[in-house]
Amino acid sequence: MTTLKCFSRIIGALALAAVLAGCSAVKLGYNSLDDLGYWWLDGYAAFTEDQAPRVRGEIDRLHTWHRTKELPRIADLLARIERIAPGPVTPQQACEFVPEIMARLYATWEQAEPTAAALALQMTPQQFRQLQRKYAENNRKFRKEWIDVAPAEQKEKREKQIVERLEMVYGALEEPQLTAIRTGIAASIFDPARMLAERQRRQQDLLQVLRKLAGSATPLPEARAQLRGYLKRVFESPDAGYRAYQQALQQEGCRLAAAVHETTTPVQREQAVKRLRAYQKDLRDLAAAQQ
Helix, strand or coil, rough: CCHHHHHHHHHHHHHHHCCCCCCHHHHHHHHHHHHHHHHHHHHHHHHCCHHHHHHHHHHHHHHHEEEEEEEEEHHHHHHHHEEEECCCCHHHHHHHHHHHHHHHHHHHHHHHHHHHHCCCCCCCCHHHHHHHHHHHHHHHHHHHHHHHHCCHHHHHHHHHHHHHHHHHHHHHHHHHHHHHHHHHCCCCCCHHHHHHHHHHHHHHHHHHHHHHCCCCCCCCHHHHHHHHHHHHHHCCCCCCCHHHHHHHHHHHHHHHHHHHHCCCCHHHHHHHHHHHHHHHHHHHHHHHHHH
C-alpha cells in the first residue's frame, strides 16, 4: 500500500536528516515517529478499524528494526563524510554517498513490503477516493509554491532552503558560500513543472497497481512483486528524458556541494566535523536505547 511505502521513506529520511537538524530535534522526532508516522499515513489512507491496529503494529516493528539495524549504518555513513570534511571535496566524492543513501531507503521499503502488499489487497473505494484527494491537494500545493511564482521568487526559495540546510552543518554561511550557492542556482536546470509531471505519473502508476490488486485473489508474493515493480519505476522512471534530467540534477547538486565546501573556512570545516560527529553519537544513542 502506498502509505507504508511512504512511511518507509519517512523513517529513512528522518534518520538521514541527522545531517540537517540539531541532535535534540533528531532524537525527539525519531522517538515520536510511531505516532507521527501513523497520523501522517492515515491522512493518505483513512485506515479502517480493522486495518488500524495492523498498521500501528507494523510501524512499531519497522521502527524497531530501523533503530537497531539501520541507524548504525547511517552513523557509519556520517563517519565517512566526517573524514573528508576537513579537506577539499570533489563533486565525484560528494556523489559517492548517493547510492548508499538510496540503498538505505530501499532496505526500509523491503522491510515494509509484506504488510504493504497485504493492505493493498484490502483497499476500499473510500480509501482510493481519500488517496486521490490527498494527491490532488499535494499537487496544488507544489504548483502554488514552485510553479505559479516568478522566477526570482523560485530562486529565492531554493537559496533559502539550501542555506538553511548547510548552516546546520557549517554554522553561519558567509558571502563566499552564498555567492557559490547563487551561482549554482542561476545555472541550474531545476524544473518544477517537469518534476510535477513525473510526480503525477508516479501517482497514476501506483493507483493503477493498487486498483488491480484491491479486492483481488492475487497471491501475496505476486502482490509484492507488483508493488516492487512500481517502486523500481519510482527509482528509475520509464521516461528516458526524465531519467536523464534526474541524473543531471543529481550531478548538479554534487557540484554545488563541492563548490560551497571549497569556499568554507577552516573554522567552518571544523564546525562541520564537530556536528557530523555529534550526529553520529545521536544516532548511535538512539540505536542503543532499544537494546
